Amino acid sequence: MRIAVDAMGGDFAPESPVDGAIQAARVARGRYEIILVGDENLIRREIAKYSIKNLPIQIYHASEVIGMEESPTHALRSKKDSSIVVSSQLLKKDLADAVVSAGNTGAFMASSLLTLGRLPKVNRPGLGSFIPTEKGLCVLIDVGANSDCKPLNLLQFAVMGSVYVEHIFDISRPKVGLLNIGEEESKGNELVRESHKLLKESTLNFIGNVEGRDIFGGLAEVVVCDGFVGNIVLKFAESVVGMFTRTLKKNVGHNIPANVGALLMKPAFRKLKKIMDYQEYGGVPLLGLNKVCVVSHGRSSPKAIRNAIREARKMMEQDLNHKLMLEIARNQGA
Amino acid sequence: MRIAVDAMGGDFAPESPVDGAIQAARVARGRYEIILVGDENLIRREIAKYSIKNLPIQIYHASEVIGMEESPTHALRSKKDSSIVVSSQLLKKDLADAVVSAGNTGAFMASSLLTLGRLPKVNRPGLGSFIPTEKGLCVLIDVGANSDCKPLNLLQFAVMGSVYVEHIFDISRPKVGLLNIGEEESKGNELVRESHKLLKESTLNFIGNVEGRDIFGGLAEVVVCDGFVGNIVLKFAESVVGMFTRTLKKNVGHNIPANVGALLMKPAFRKLKKIMDYQEYGGVPLLGLNKVCVVSHGRSSPKAIRNAIREARKMMEQDLNHKLMLEIARNQGA
Numbered sequence: 161m162r163i164a165v166d167a168m169g170g171d172f173a174p175e176s177p178v179d180g181a182i183q184a185a186r187v188a189r190g191r192y193e194i195i196l197v198g199d200e201n202l203i204r205r206e207i208a209k210y211s212i213k214n215l216p217i218q219i220y221h222a223s224e225v226i227g228m229e230e231s232p233t234h235a236l237r238s239k240k241d242s243s244i245v246v247s248s249q250l251l252k253k254d255l256a257d258a259v260v261s262a263g264n265t266g267a268f269m270a271s272s273l274l275t276l277g278r279l280p281k282v283n284r285p286g287l288g289s290f291i292p293t294e295k296g297l298c299v300l301i302d303v304g305a306n307s308d309c310k311p312l313n314l315l316q317f318a319v320m321g322s323v324y325v326e327h328i329f330d331i332s333r334p335k336v337g338l339l340n341i342g343e344e345e346s347k348g349n350e351l352v353r354e355s356h357k358l359l360k361e362s363t364l365n366f367i368g369n370v371e372g373r374d375i376f377g378g379l380a381e382v383v384v385c386d387g388f389v390g391n392i393v394l395k396f397a398e399s400v401v402g403m404f405t406r407t408l409k410k411n412v413g414h415n416i417p418a419n420v421g422a423l424l425m426k427p428a429f430r431k432l433k434k435i436m437d438y439q440e441y442g443g444v445p446l447l448g449l450n451k452v453c454v455v456s457h458g459r460s461s462p463k464a465i466r467n468a469i470r471e472a473r474k475m476m477e478q479d480l481n482h483k484l485m486l487e488i489a490r491n492q493g494a
Numbered sequence: 495m496r497i498a499v500d501a502m503g504g505d506f507a508p509e510s511p512v513d514g515a516i517q518a519a520r521v522a523r524g525r526y527e528i529i530l531v532g533d534e535n536l537i538r539r540e541i542a543k544y545s546i547k548n549l550p551i552q553i554y555h556a557s558e559v560i561g562m563e564e565s566p567t568h569a570l571r572s573k574k575d576s577s578i579v580v581s582s583q584l585l586k587k588d589l590a591d592a593v594v595s596a597g598n599t600g601a602f603m604a605s606s607l608l609t610l611g612r613l614p615k616v617n618r619p620g621l622g623s624f625i626p627t628e629k630g631l632c633v634l635i636d637v638g639a640n641s642d643c644k645p646l647n648l649l650q651f652a653v654m655g656s657v658y659v660e661h662i663f664d665i666s667r668p669k670v671g672l673l674n675i676g677e678e679e680s681k682g683n684e685l686v687r688e689s690h691k692l693l694k695e696s697t698l699n700f701i702g703n704v705e706g707r708d709i710f711g712g713l714a715e716v717v718v719c720d721g722f723v724g725n726i727v728l729k730f731a732e733s734v735v736g737m738f739t740r741t742l743k744k745n746v747g748h749n750i751p752a753n754v755g756a757l758l759m760k761p762a763f764r765k766l767k768k769i770m771d772y773q774e775y776g777g778v779p780l781l782g783l784n785k786v787c788v789v790s791h792g793r794s795s796p797k798a799i800r801n802a803i804r805e806a807r808k809m810m811e812q813d814l815n816h817k818l819m820l821e822i823a824r825n826q827g828a
Contacts, residue, residue, distance in 0.1 A: 231678070266676075294737060304675060307683040341638060341725040342600075344565070349641040349722045372729030376737035388683045389723055391675040393730060395706030400734050403628060403710035407769060411762040418762050424755025428745040435741060 161191070163472050164256040167198035167206075168225040168243040169263025170460050174198060177262060178206040180465025185215040192473055195220050195256055198243040220255075222246035225263075228458055232266035236274070244268050248275035251451040258452035258472040260443060262460040269305055269446060269455065277450045279485045281492055284309070285448030286317040287387070287455065288324060289394050290441045295378030297441075299325050300339075302387040303394045305446065309386035311354035314338070315362060316488060320447040321382040322364050323487050327478045328445075328471070329381070337370030337380030339389060344369070351386060359384070362491050401436040405429070442467025445475065447484065452476055495525070497806050498590040501532035501540075502559040502577040503597025504794050508532060511596060512540040514799025519549040526807055529554050529590055532577040556580035559597075562792055566600035570608070578602050582609035585785040592786035592806040594777055596794040603639055603780060603789065611784045613819045615826055618643070619782030620651040621721070621789065622658060623728050624775045629712030631775075633659050634673075636721040637728045639780065643720035645688035648672070649696060650822060654781040655716040656698050657821050661812045662779075662805070663715070671704030671714030673723060678703070685720060693718070696825050735770040739763070776801025779809065781818060786810055 165181045167174045181194045188194070193216040196203050200221040207217075224242040226235040236245060244263050248271045250256040261268045273285060286302035301321040306313060318336050325334040338356055340348040345356050347369060359366045370379050375393070385393070412418040422429075442464050443454035452475045456468045475481075499515045501508045515528045522528070527550040530537050534555040541551075558576040560569040570579060578597050582605045584590040595602045607619060620636035635655040640647060652670050659668040672690055674682040679690050681703060693700045704713050709727070719727070746752040756763075776798050777788035786809045790802045809815075 294740060307675065307681075339726060341641065341722055341729075347641075349720075352722075372726040372731075373733035375730060376733045385726075386683075388675055388686075389726060392673060392706040392719075392723060392727065395675075396709060396727060396730060397706075399707035399710045400738070404734070404738050404766070406628060408759075408762055408766050411765040412759065415762070417758045421755040421758025421760075421762075424751045425742075425746065425759060426755075428742055428749070428752050428755075431745040432738070432742050 161258070161473070161476050162193045162195055162256045163469055164195045164197050164220070164247045164250050164259040165465070165469065166243045166247050166259070166261035166263050166268070167196040167203050168222070169261040169268070170456065171228065171458050172460070173262070174202050174206050176460055176462050177465050178203060179462035180460070181217065181469065182207070182210050182212055182215065183462060183466040184469040185212070185217050188216050192216070193218065194469070195250065197222050197247045197250065198225070199223065220246065220250060226267045228264050230264060230267065232264060232270045235264065235267050236271055244271050248272055251276055258454070258476055260454045260456060260465065260468045260472055262456035262458055262465065265455055265458070272446060272449055272453045273305070279448055279450055279481060279488065281488050282316055282448040284313045284316065285446055286320055287444060287446050288321055289390070289444045291375055291394070291397055292435050293376055293378030297329070298375065298378060298381050298383055300375070300383045300385065300390050300394060301447070302385065303390035304387045306387040309351060311351060311358050314351070314355040314384050314386065315358040315491060316448065318359055318362065318364055318366070318382065318384040319487050319491050320484050321384065323483050324445060324447060324480065325381050327480055327483060328474055331381055333365040334381035335367045335379070336364045336382040336384065337367050337374065339383050339385035340369035341371065342369065343371070363487065401433060442471050445471070450481060452481065495592070495807070495810050496527045496529055496590040497803055498529045498531050498554070498581045498584050498593040499799070499803065500577045500581050500593070500595035500597050500602070501530040501537050502556070503595040503602070504790065505562065505792050506794070507596070508536050508540050510794055510796050511799050512537060513796035514794070515551065515803065516541070516544050516546055516549065517796060517800040518803040519546070519551050522550050526550070527552065528803070529584065531556050531581045531584065532559070533557065554580065554584065560601045562598050564598060564601065566598060566604045569598065569601050570605055578605050582606055585610055592788070592810055594788045594790060594799065594802045594806055596790035596792055596799065599789055599792070606780055606783055606787045607639070613782055613784055613815060613822065615822050616650055616782040618647045618650065619780055620654055621778060621780050622655055623724070623778045625709055625728070625731055626769050627710055627712030631663070632709065632712060632715050632717055634709070634717045634719065634724050634728060635781070636719065637724035638721045640721040643685060645685060645692050648685070648689040648718050648720065649692040649825060650782065652693055652696065652698055652716065652718040653821050653825050654818050655718065657818050658779060658781060658814065659715050661814055661817060662808055665715055667699040668715035669701045669713070670698045670716040670718065671701050671708065673717050673719035674703035675705065676703065677705070689718070697821065735767060776805050779805070784815060786815070
């Protein structure tokens with residue numbers, strides 16, 4: 161199998177993607193090849209820093225780069241030879257089976273959605289993301305691929321999130337919760353009330369509504385919501401550690417015992433930060449397309465890229481898309 | 495002016511509301527009277543613990559209590575003589591000007607919405623809530639009064655939140671942000687895209703879209719959203735400190751230096767907890783009704799009740815409802 165890696169994507173490109181890809185290639189053991197997509201000269205210059213003899217790495221040239229802040233729609237139209245667009249084309253032409261990018265998320269998602277086909281019966285692909293909880297991790301889906309959703313979309317996100325967690329996280333029949341503002345079925349807006357009915361009739365291990373507080377509590381392993389709500393919650397969650405540590409620092413101030421205390425607690429804080437650090441998890445899956453797409457954080461370190469590549473490999477080895485397809489069909493009377 | 499206090503509302507009723515009301519009565523200095531609403535015998539027994547001679551406190555009997563976990567719709571229908579329903583009736587009959595309750599939030603809101611009139615031109619009242627930020631506080635509105643909203647509702651929430659912050663927090667022309675999933679006007683679902691247009695044309699100090707991460711960042715003093723999104727964000731925010739401290743504790747474990755560190759940092763942690771403690775802020779305003787309604791947290795301490803009463807007083811002294819009415823009219827071409 162071949163995994164395309166956007167060498168120009170992310171705040172630390174091409175250094176970080178190239179480094180991460182080389183790390184991944186070193187442990188490939190014949191299971192996959194990596195195609196670094198981007199400016200050939202820049203990539204070669206970067207690669208020259210490493211010894212890559214016999215490593216399964218190729219380069220595929222793409223002359224343009226979509227900036228992290230560029231408007232996705234405009235960028236996709238004007239930069240046909242960007243590493244993101246070219247990567248999608250490689251997948252479309254079956255020259256690669258999976259793609260990892262830490263580049264402009266909006267552009268990467270739009271390019272994937274526009275270029276690749278959807279799995280049968282999937283109306284809208286969904287972007288899952290990991291949220292650390294007190295019991296481990298949960299997958300929140302959708303976190304931004306779809307701002308306006310219908311109940312059927314939420315059912316499909318739930319099915320895809322559940323299959324993903326089952327086969328990638330190895331959790332049998334993961335608990336699926338619908339993000340809502342109360343426990344009762346009658347709670348919430350029209351979208352979730354209708355979605356609740358579909359979820360109740362589904363094949364999933366649906367535990368009913370979960371509230372905002374239940375996300376960190378780890379009540380469910382899969383939390384389903386529309387992409388608007390999911391994106392707001394995700395970005396809010398990402399800001400939590402920063403707010404917390406900065407406020408704590410301010411309270412410690414110049415108080416000497418408190419500063420000593422902070423020093424002694426440093427390892428605990430570091431561990432906490434690590435738990436809350438989305439980079440640790442590599443990349444998040446865009447589910448429902450007929451190829452494997454892994455979206456990495458813009459600030460991805462080489463390690464994050466390596467983890468994202470590992471995730472893409474796992475998704476292919478598990479034949480995840482086939483399993484998604486079967487489970488979607490089972491839930492839509494086909 | 496007369497402030498009705500639901501003596502039976504909250505996890506610590508009647509002790510906490512009675513205690514808080516007495517504390518408030520002690521500093522009333524002729525500015526207001528307090529009407530404790532609830533079971534007269536229970537209230538008298540509670541009051542007997544204090545010396546309340548000459549304090550401006552009355553009791554208004556209500557024989558029933560709506561439990562914290564009861565379904566609001568059912569409870570309102572079946573318990574006509576509950577402290578919540580009776581309080582609303584007192585306001586309706588002009589026997590009181592404001593009400594504070596730490597009881598079943600859904601029932602209190604529904605009772606207020608059904609019994610009291612709305613301010614002219616207000617289509618839907620909005621529940622504001624306080625979120626601590628790195629720069630102070632922000633008011634998130636709506637946090638649960640309305641699950642399905644129209645753009646005009648969001649405009650009205652924004653106007654009411656802005657007037658509230660201006661006159662109760664004393665911040666001139668507070669910055670108003672629309673909770674969205676990106677900075678650009680074109681971002682988000684249909685509701686926020688349409689709301690953005692209305693807000694841009696409004697009299698408010700509208701700073702545009704704000705994202706999940708900007709809430710804690712304190713980018714805006716008023717953050718507007720529909721009640722579904724707001725309720726999820728609020729409950730998520732409320733769970734943050736617990737998750738954080740429990741995870742930190744787990745990381746500290748039996749490591750002795752880290753435990754000493756935690757001990758030395760205790761005052762800083764306590765301060766942080768206080769900043770994040772929603773109780774400190776007393777109650778949150780239900781805006782848009784023709785009376786003053788303050789919703790207190792179910793776990794309200796006497797201090798929280800006292801603060802909620804102070805807030806109700808402030809809202810009346812500022813003639814807030816009149817100001818809301820004027821600003822709503824200015825923004826709807828009347």
